[in-house]
Amino acid sequence: MATQESKLKNLVVNKDSSSNKDANEKDTGSVWPFPWIKLSVPKKKDKKITNAVASDDSDIDEKQENEKEARIHQGISLDKLSIPGPKKKLLVLPLNGIIVHRAHRIKPDAIPKTRQPDFSYGNFKVYKRPYCEEFLKFCLERFEVGIWSSAREQNIQWVLTNVVGELKSKILFTWDQNQCMDTGFKCLDNRDKPLFIKEDTRDKPLFIKELRHLWDNKYSNLPWRDGEYSSSNTLLISAPVKALLNPPNTGIFPRNYDPDNKEDNFLGPDGELRVFLNGLAEATDVPTYVKDHRIGEPPITNSHPDWAYYSKVIRSVNDRYQHIQSTPKSTPKYQKPMIQWQPKIKS
Structure with a gap:
């Protein structure tokens, strides 16, 4: 055993x-x-x-x-070994002229003759651009997107509600006229308008969108740190005059949407803007890509026919900033200089 x-x-x-x-x-x-x-x-x-x-x-x-x-x-x-991909670039979109066409009732020349408005509010009729909803989805997939309009806040909200809809929560920020600079000058767009048009609509203020306010997180309500975005990874889409004080090749200036054009495909899958942005999303540097892929109107430089007028605007704004800088320390010590970049004015 x-x-x-x-x-x-x-x-x-x-x-x-x-x-x-x-x-x-x-x-x-x-x-x-x-x-x-x-x-x-x-x-x-x-x-x-x-x-x-x-x-x-x-x-x-x-x-x-x-x-x-x-x-x-x-x-x-x-x-578990997740490696974060490259950070999305910041795309700053307008509303009127690119996403929609907005017409005031007392401006008959701006009201389309071949179609009815998609919606109205107050004195405005609004016409959606073809593919605008799909275009916004495309942008949100490839970029961090913000809306910056020179319109008043209440007017922006109407358009956002009727065009953006549920995508509104995915937009990083919505800026309006209050975040633009009023230069004290008037737009030249309406200088040839008939005199019977009311003065307050005929003499439209010239507003400027300064990207440095985004980069410096001026209003402290932006979902990123100061310096996280710069000229290398930010693109502004606007009218040329609104980018007058921004560094070169940080913006593009497509021509305004014509709501009477039934063949408009600018925002479509094979449209010019979407093709441009698709390439920009993969590019390493915004200014280099913008310089090599021209689209829309040229920026305002000393070769512009109205340079004499716009150079006065630049001088006036710069003088205003210089005055603020030279004022005895009435601003906090940690505040950054007002001017980071100034356009060169050639006579």
């Missing part, structure tokens, strides 16, 4: 030794393909063997554990 028990113990010991040897060879037989990441393999718990034959449950557990280790070594469980 004693002899049989001794043989049984020897059998168990030999089996354990063989199993441990096989396991050790298995652990060291494959190489972890990411040596810079420490791989923690759970230690197997010692089991008290009460029988010479292992139970079926024990075999299943060991098999599952071995399969799990094999999956890790083969790289199938590398979903």
Whole structure:
């Protein structure tokens, strides 16, 4: 009897030794393909063997554990090693002229003759541009998107509700006339308008959108840190005059939407703007891409026919900033200089 028990113990010991040897060879037989990441393999718990034959449950557990280790070594469980992709660029869109056409009721020349408005509010009739909803979805997939309009806040909200809809919550910010600079000058767009048009609509203020306010997070309500965005990763779409003080090649200036044009495909899948933005999303640098892929109207420079007027605007704004800078310390010490970049005025 004693002899049989001794043989049984020897059998168990030999089996354990063989199993441990096989396991050790298995652990060291494959190489972890990411040596810079420490791989923690759970230690197997010692089991008290009460029988010479292992139970079926024990075999299943060991098999599952071995399969799990094999999956890790083969790289199938590398979903935890998530590597963040490149940060999306910031795209700043307008509303009127690009996404919609907005016409005041007392301006008959601006009201389309071939179609009815998609919706109206107050004194305005609004006409959606073809593909505008799909275009906004496209932009939100590839960029961080903000809306910046020179219209009043209440007018913007009407358009956002009727055009953007549920996508409104995905837009990072919505800026209006209050975040623009009123230069104190008037737009030249309406200089040839009939004199019977009311003065307050005929003499439209010249507003400017300064990108540095976005980059410096001036109003402290933007969802990014100061300096996170700059001229290298920001694109403004607007009228040329509204980008008068911005660094070169940080904006494009498409011509305004003509609601009477039934063939308009500018925002469509193969449209000019969407093709341009598709390439911009993959580009490494905004100014370089904009310089190499011209679209829309040219920026306002000293070759512009109205440069004499716009140079006065630039001088006036710069003088205003210089006055603020030279004022005795009435601003906090941590405030940044008002001027980071100034256009060169050539006579």
